[in-house]
Amino acid sequence: MRPVFVAGIGSSAFGRHPETSIEALAIRAADAAIRESGLDRGDVGALYLGNFVAGPLLGQEVLAGLVADGLGLPQIPCTKVEGACASGGIAFRHAYLAVATGMCDMALAVGAEKMTHADTAAVTSALNCAMDFRSDGVSGLTFPGLFGLAWRLYEQRYGATRDDISAVVRKNKGNGLRNPLAQMGAELSVEEIGNARLICDPLRLYDCCPASDGAAAVLLVAGDRLRDVIPQPVQVLASAQARGSARIAGHPDLCTFEATVAAAQGAYAQAGITADEVSCVELHDCFSIAEIIDAEDLGLMPRGAGAAYAAEGRTAVDGDRPINASGGLLAKGHPVGATGLGQIYESVLQLRGAHPNQVKGAKVALTHNLGGTGVACTVNILRATDA
Amino acid sequence: MSSVLSASPVIEILRCADCGQLDPGPRELCASCYSPRMEPVTVDGDGVLVSWTLVRRPPTRFQADGPYAVAVVDLDCGVRLTGRLASVPFEEAEAPPLGARMRVCGGSAGIALFAPADAGR
Numbered sequence: 001m002r003p004v005f006v007a008g009i010g011s012s013a014f015g016r017h018p019e020t021s022i023e024a025l026a027i028r029a030a031d032a033a034i035r036e037s038g039l040d041r042g043d044v045g046a047l048y049l050g051n052f053v054a055g056p057l058l059g060q061e062v063l064a065g066l067v068a069d070g071l072g073l074p075q076i077p078c079t080k081v082e083g084a085c086a087s088g089g090i091a092f093r094h095a096y097l098a099v100a101t102g103m104c105d106m107a108l109a110v111g112a113e114k115m116t117h118a119d120t121a122a123v124t125s126a127l128n129c130a131m132d133f134r135s136d137g138v139s140g141l142t143f144p145g146l147f148g149l150a151w152r153l154y155e156q157r158y159g160a161t162r163d164d165i166s167a168v169v170r171k172n173k174g175n176g177l178r179n180p181l182a183q184m185g186a187e188l189s190v191e192e193i194g195n196a197r198l199i200c201d202p203l204r205l206y207d208c209c210p211a212s213d214g215a216a217a218v219l220l221v222a223g224d225r226l227r228d229v230i231p232q233p234v235q236v237l238a239s240a241q242a243r244g245s246a247r248i249a250g251h252p253d254l255c256t257f258e259a260t261v262a263a264a265q266g267a268y269a270q271a272g273i274t275a276d277e278v279s280c281v282e283l284h285d286c287f288s289i290a291e292i293i294d295a296e297d298l299g300l301m302p303r304g305a306g307a308a309y310a311a312e313g314r315t316a317v318d319g320d321r322p323i324n325a326s327g328g329l330l331a332k333g334h335p336v337g338a339t340g341l342g343q344i345y346e347s348v349l350q351l352r353g354a355h356p357n358q359v360k361g362a363k364v365a366l367t368h369n370l371g372g373t374g375v376a377c378t379v380n381i382l383r384a385t386d387a
Numbered sequence: 388m389s390s391v392l393s394a395s396p397v398i399e400i401l402r403c404a405d406c407g408q409l410d411p412g413p414r415e416l417c418a419s420c421y422s423p424r425m426e427p428v429t430v431d432g433d434g435v436l437v438s439w440t441l442v443r444r445p446p447t448r449f450q451a452d453g454p455y456a457v458a459v460v461d462l463d464c465g466v467r468l469t470g471r472l473a474s475v476p477f478e479e480a481e482a483p484p485l486g487a488r489m490r491v492c493g494g495s496a497g498i499a500l501f502a503p504a505d506a507g508r
């Protein structure tokens with residue numbers, strides 16, 4: 001495997017784009033990544049596109065080929081990948097592998113989703129395609145429900161309170177307020193969060209990420225192309241993916257996702273670093289409680305300490321374990337197929353020193369993208385290159 | 388998903404004919420020895436409440452059922468089952484505490500319904 005670098009990034013704002021097609025969102029983000037890099041689009045050797053629900057919500061598939069056509073790429077292999085909410089992270093990993101293995105020198109990873117045109121029941125149904133419909137799905141379990149189950153067990157086991165978990169919401173919503181790409185930044189009090197309407201007990205409104213439209217793209221290149229790259233390159237130190245059980249009965253515990261643990265171990269080993277060397281993290285906070293579980297699964301803090309870390313400000317932009325400076329899924333939004341690449345976009349800005357919520361001296365960034373009931377997970381580690 | 392025998396506190400799951408491993412099902416190959424001989428078996432519908440949540444906004448196909456409470460129960464035979472609470476606890480105080488003894492009390496469409504074991508039957 002040879003070293004792989006991020007040569008260019010592009011992203012739409014996450015939020016509502018009623019007048020823009022999913023193809024247009026994806027093409028604009030990818031075109032921005034190519035233009036920023038200064039490289040020739042005729043040299044792109046492969047495209048991987050992450051998308052989850054364009055089939056049920058838009059009636060449109062073959063997005064990888066459609067987007068490549070719109071970009072004017074050569075007759076290269078173009079592949080759509082699906083891993084529920086981890087689709088974008090999986091697309092990134094495949095593009096990484098295409099370059100790392102020498103299959104091509106330049107590969108494009110794109111993620112796109114359009115959800116806000118559909119009503120809540122339709123969106124919930126589409127997202128529920130990631131449930132195992134022979135087991136848990138039969139009961140009517142939803143994704144908010146899965147995390148509602150986890151919350152109740154977590155609070156009993158570790159004594160975390162509603163207000164402790166609200167600290168995650170306050171932080172991410174506040175970070176989102178300063179991120180121009182974020183959909184739902186807000187200054188919220190603990191009271192507003194704790195008294196919001198119940199969605200899936202004990203999850204309340206602000207504990208849940210919104211449905212979003214959006215696209216993000218990353219152009220990856222081999223080291224020998226770096227001389228032509230305009231922006232400060234960022235190296236991909238690790239890209240790991242693991243699977244977990246698709247059903248609750250297959251998980252060892254409701255308060256951990258074994259796919260995250262396995263992908264994190266793989267990524268740390270590949271990068272040759274420990275969690276202590278990570279400067280900033282973008283992780284999969286589809287729900288407030290998810291940020292706490294994810295952070296513990298990633299080894300960023302001890303089991304049971306996640307809520308306290310948030311309440312004490314340790315996961316704030318200026319804390320010792322900055323998490324979701326972008327606002328995360330809770331505030332930046334969650335266009336599911338685009339989320340994993342949005343995380344890379346945010347992390348590259350951090351490592352370039354150009355993020356609106358800049359973590360001081362950020363050198364190593366980690367992204368974590370989780371799909372379904374923990375059925376798929378990707379963990380990526382990026383490092384700044386010296387100017 | 389397991390089928391529930393009505394009006395009887397038992398539940399049908401799968402058992403590996405080769406090694407005895409139990410599974411909530413459906414499952415083609417035994418999770419322990421990969422045998423394809425997974426056969427239906429009836430076990431006691433008693434267990435412990437692991438967690439529950441109240442789904443207030445169901446997806447389209449469950450719209451008619453909502454709101455409903457999804458519950459995870461560890462059966463005494465060692466199998467973890469996802470079902471529902473028979474009585475929907477709109478207030479926290481109405482819900483059985485985590486760790487409460489539960490018993491299957493019916494079910495339909497493959498969904499096991501659980502109630503606190505001390506509630507009588």
Ligand SMILES: [Zn+2]
Nearest residue numbers: 403406417420
């Ligand atoms: Zn067996």
